[in-house]
Amino acid sequence: MPRPGAVIEVDRNTPPVLFHFGEGVRLEKLPLGARIVYPPDPLEPIAHPERAIKRALAKPLEDDPLKSLLRRGMKLTIAFDDLSLPLPPMAAPDVRQLVMEEVIDMAAEAGVEDIHLIAALGLHRRMTEDEIRHIVGERIFSTFWPDRLYQHDGEDPELNVYVGKTAEGEEVTLHRRAAESDLVVYVNLTLVPMDGGHKSMSTGLASYRGIRAHHNAKTLLASRSYMNPPDSALHHSCIRQGQLIEDTVRVFHIETTVNNHAFPAIANFMQKRETDWSARDQAMFLAMKQMTDLAPPAFKRSVFHAMRAPYGMTSVQAGQVDAVHDKTMEAVRNQLSVRVEGQTDIVTMGVPYLGPYNVNSPMNPILVICMGVGYMFNFYRNKPVLRKGGVLILTHPCRCEFDAVQHPSYIDYYDEVLSDTRDPIEIEKKYEQRFAEDPWFRQLYRKSHAYHGIHPHYAWIWAAHGIDHAGDIIIVGGDREVVHHLGFKAATTLEDAFEMAEQTVGRYPSVTHMRMPPIMLADVE
């Protein structure tokens, strides 16, 4: 039986704790009395995923078996999540591949000639052929690429159709092929509570016109947090859009969850609590620390980005979207939830090398904030671990490096927009339209491997709630100039950061370290 998550109080015997530090690691000694929150150990994966998938398709929740929905002469579309999850990318075979192979087997048996597979990437970057091959597997790739397996393009006026408006006035658009299909099968992989459900279709197959309805500062500021859908304005909006889509097109949802076994054997020490480190783990830590201290960033990046996570599938469910998503959320919470008592003055977190938007590229400063203050801060239910006005301390080198292929609009956003203002509402008024409609960014999104022009704004507003909530944000080890440009404080060491924090939260503050990744969801009482 895997251990649940735990909150450990630091005493004199507590070993120093691991902090992720971009493409590196650090060991830090926390003050006596500080709390360390550890994620639960990985749940046991399903022993025979293929059998579980077959069973889920044969006995779906509140829907007919998939086999009975497939018939000769129909138009079938399979949409699937892109490479932004899971993180790190899953060791082959990806669960999406296993699910899609079962679905395609059934379609072949039923004689469905007209079948298309679409990577539902919303406004994310187009994946490379190798990245798609990794997700779908060689068999699907060689059979369908490129004419029947392709990627969604949210900027093609011919490919996106306007579906209508929700009761709240949110516009809904959908990929034309999906809208004109007799059946859409959506294959999802849910890693965190934010994923899946109605959000899959309403974001993954939508254009900017549809996505802007909920990807805006007002909605994000009202989402407490977006990792807890019942309290998330973002999800309420996605649900309204999704319901309209369900009225337009027949959708069969398949959702899968994986455990939090995020690191391969070579980095197993990152998966373990420090008190569990064996001699081998200590040696591996030392080796990795020396390597990351000495090696140039590009080399470190290639080593880290080559890591594949040995995730194991913990559940698969199919059928009607709401029924499916409820079960998915239950499975996700089983894996991620940790009970944490009360809030704290200071929260520390190590920001890792990888977030959803920098697979195979460096994590630029905007993405560091998106990851640390956006995603990691928001891993809570009920209320944040950090009290209102408390200090959030992150560790990351926060270098001024951008990938010109994947993040061209981020460069302009960092240089121009953040030099002018950091207020999400003001940015939206002054700059949103310019970035969203820039013809060069649009071209790069459609034809190259670049994120959409508006994407840096979404990454920035993802942190809006965290920035608004925290009294101060300090980045330890970050490039001073870059951190100041982002509007935060830089510290050289963790001790310095605690000193600086005392100016905001007073002497003898309570400290909590969130030891992730592996990810967890703090259930704050």
Added chain:
Amino acid sequence: MTWYSGEGGLSGLVRTVGRITNDVTRVRRAWHWDTPRPHTWPEQGAVVPAPASDLGWARQEPVRSIRYLIQRGLLLPFTEAMAHPRVEGREWVRELERPVIFAANHSSHADTSLILHALTDRARDRTVVAAAADYWFKRPLLGNIVSLFLNTFPFSRTGGAQAQLHSSSQLLKSGWNLVLFPEGSRSPDGRIHEFKPGVGHLARETGTPVVPMHIRGGYQIMPKGQKLPLPGPVRVRIGKPMSLEPKEGSREFTVRVEKAVRALAKEPRQPEIQGSWIERWNASKPRVLRYED
């Protein structure tokens, strides 16, 4: 006693060298190496020609293992680096239950490596390449080296249907796949030229299916007359195996194969040549391993 047995020592070694020298001297004198050939002797050659070698050694162990290493370590990485070939339709050659003839257009010396690159390890290991006897095997050393690398065998372009059929059908019957370029020679301009009827004859005589293949980009890498390859993108498209219809003649079948190769050159995919997605999906089904109790 041999000189290396350790028993004779230096004197034994001298004796052995002396014996060899004597033998060589005898042959040199007897066959007039350095004096004119006696006029009473018949003209050289044309008396008892050596039987044409089919390079059987190249298809036996340990040469096959050596070739596997050469191809894996040298040829395929080089092909990948030069052409980064995109292969479509690999499912048709993944699980070949019986030998087939690969019929491809031919515009470059790189075509053979590109075809071998497109095959799976299993299929590649059981594939021989028909190489023009009058071109590749004019110089035996070159022919043997090429055989070691690519598993070629001499294919006569001038000896008529029977000569072609003999060695090729033997190979097909003994379980080898055969790569054939039915145009007979490299295209001088990159376009597909008329197919010669050999492929139809072979398929008819041996009942072997033909897998049409089309290579796009080979001509840009190494056109006829160019000595060194240049890098460039290549697409190899593999069609579904074609068999003779019951009353179809070999010439009609050759025409059909030629049409299929030409159709593979077209965009988009050609379902009737490449197979519908259901056919391709079923063709790529992983083998179910069965274990005996």
